Amino acid sequence: MTDIKQKNILETRDVKLWYGQKEALHGINLNFPEKGITALIGPSGSGKSTYIRAINRMHDLEDNVTVTGSFDFKGTDIYAPTTDTVDLRKRIGMVFQQPNPFPFSIYENVIFGLKLAGVKDKAELDEAVEKSLKQASIWEEVKDDLHKSALGLSGGQQQRVSLARVLATAPELLLLDEPTSALDPVSSHNIEETLLNLRDDYAMIIVTHSMSQASRISDRTAFFLNGDLIEVDSTKHIFLNPQSQETQDYVSGRFG
Amino acid sequence: MRRLFDEELADLDNSFTEMGMLVAQTIQKSVQSFVDHDREGAKAILENDHQINEREAAIEKKTFEMIALYQPVTTDLREIVTILKAVSVLERMGDQARNIANSTIRVKGTKHISGVEKALGEMGEQVATMVSTVMDYYIKNDALGAESIAEENQTLSKRAAQVRFDSVEGMKEDAELVDSAADYLVIAGYLKRIGDYTTDIAEWIVYKRTGKIIELNPGYNYFI
Numbered sequence: 001m002t003d004i005k006q007k008n009i010l011e012t013r014d015v016k017l018w019y020g021q022k023e024a025l026h027g028i029n030l031n032f033p034e035k036g037i038t039a040l041i042g043p044s045g046s047g048k049s050t051y052i053r054a055i056n057r058m059h060d061l062e063d064n065v066t067v068t069g070s071f072d073f074k075g076t077d078i079y080a081p082t083t084d085t086v087d088l089r090k091r092i093g094m095v096f097q098q099p100n101p102f103p104f105s106i107y108e109n110v111i112f113g114l115k116l117a118g119v120k121d122k123a124e125l126d127e128a129v130e131k132s133l134k135q136a137s138i139w140e141e142v143k144d145d146l147h148k149s150a151l152g153l154s155g156g157q158q159q160r161v162s163l164a165r166v167l168a169t170a171p172e173l174l175l176l177d178e179p180t181s182a183l184d185p186v187s188s189h190n191i192e193e194t195l196l197n198l199r200d201d202y203a204m205i206i207v208t209h210s211m212s213q214a215s216r217i218s219d220r221t222a223f224f225l226n227g228d229l230i231e232v233d234s235t236k237h238i239f240l241n242p243q244s245q246e247t248q249d250y251v252s253g254r255f256g
Numbered sequence: 257m258r259r260l261f262d263e264e265l266a267d268l269d270n271s272f273t274e275m276g277m278l279v280a281q282t283i284q285k286s287v288q289s290f291v292d293h294d295r296e297g298a299k300a301i302l303e304n305d306h307q308i309n310e311r312e313a314a315i316e317k318k319t320f321e322m323i324a325l326y327q328p329v330t331t332d333l334r335e336i337v338t339i340l341k342a343v344s345v346l347e348r349m350g351d352q353a354r355n356i357a358n359s360t361i362r363v364k365g366t367k368h369i370s371g372v373e374k375a376l377g378e379m380g381e382q383v384a385t386m387v388s389t390v391m392d393y394y395i396k397n398d399a400l401g402a403e404s405i406a407e408e409n410q411t412l413s414k415r416a417a418q419v420r421f422d423s424v425e426g427m428k429e430d431a432e433l434v435d436s437a438a439d440y441l442v443i444a445g446y447l448k449r450i451g452d453y454t455t456d457i458a459e460w461i462v463y464k465r466t467g468k469i470i471e472l473n474p475g476y477n478y479f480i
Binding site: 241 | 258261327328329330331332333334466467
């Protein structure tokens with residue numbers, strides 16, 4: 001389903017993925033517009049996390065995983081041998097289920113990616129820290145404690161610092177793999193608010209098990225089942241009048 | 257959780273269709289008492305009107321609870337919204353039956369036009385049947401059937417226009433008929449309104465089945 005109003009930031013064609021002999025994705029065709037949130041939903045084992053991790057080559061770290069198909073990220077072939085994964089993951093940032101701050105200060109956490117990229121200018125780093133913590137809606141809470149350990153923060157705050165760390169490298173696409181499933185409702189709400197604030201400026205793909213989260217924050221929803229993409233459409237359509245019976249059964253809570 | 261929801265939805269469906277049948281009966285009885293000049297029958301309708309209102313309130317309350325507790329989506333949501341919207345239409349049909357009963361009680365005319373009264377009785381039968389038919393389409397989730405109610409409503413409109421014509425002619429010919437004929441006009445208007453309401457319910461049945469909101473009432477609408 002192509003979006004005629006916006007150009008696509010990422011186009012994936014016939015994506016297949018094997019864990020050893022077992023085919024886990026059976027040929028996914030899915031495009032993502034330049035701005036806005038796409039939610040990937042589906043029961044456990046449906047392939048949505050496998051798919052999102054394939055987008056920034058997280059499977060490179062695992063043995064025995066084969067990925068085929070094309071991933072066109074604004075003209076970059078993600079799986080081309082010449083594509084540098086460090087540079088790729090700077091452009092395609094990822095936030096994980098468990099908040100994963102590094103065991104040093106909030107400030108050091110946020111500039112981690114910039115330092116890797118060779119940025120040394122103090123003023124530039126300061127500015128990036130403030131900007132990305134503000135974007136992640138946590139600046140007000142931590143601005144006086146920037147040099148304290150990030151591990152002392154609450155789970156929800158840690159997750160927003162993780163998000164700020166990703167935003168600091170100015171990614172073009174954000175991947176979020178169940179970013180709120182380990183958080184309490186208030187922290188989840190804060191993350192959702194943050195994502196909504198970012199959605200006019202970023203393309204985001206979020207894997208979520210929460211139907212209400214998908215319906216609250218996403219512009220488009222893609223439903224995965226057993227390694228297939230069953231349906232992708234505007235979120236409104238998926239939750240009011242989906243085409244496929246399987247989608248309908250899943251979002252209505254009949255299975256999964 | 258899902259099992260509980262399905263059970264509650266089935267209960268809600270039953271209450272809604274029962275209320276539809278009650279309304280259809282009430283309409284039929286109200287027209288019958290008018291035609292029979294049966295004031296006692298009309299009074300009974302006024303006394304029982306609260307049953308319809310109470311059912312409406314109970315069904316509304318239940319739909320709010322189900323939306324709040326289960327956050328239904330897709331066909332579940334459409335079914336609940338359909339019931340929520342259609343139940344107020346049923347209640348308004350009940351109000352029209354009450355209006356007919358009120359006309360029966362305060363009727364002043366002593367001279368009647370039997371042809372027109374017969375026609376009104378037939379209109380009452382027709383519209384009561386339309387109400388029970390549309391409830392049937394609801395139960396069967398039959399969107400095509402529901403759309404066909406619009407044609408049925410056209411023939412009802414034509415009957416109403418005929419009653420209007422005959423009543424006016426009668427008044428022109430005989431001033432003693434004015435009291436009765438004025439009532440005939442009003443009753444025909446009430447019945448025509450009920451007919452329009454059945455198409456409103458039909459529109460919600462189409463929505464429930466297809467997710468599309470359509471318009472079945474033609475734009476032109478005479479006084480009666």
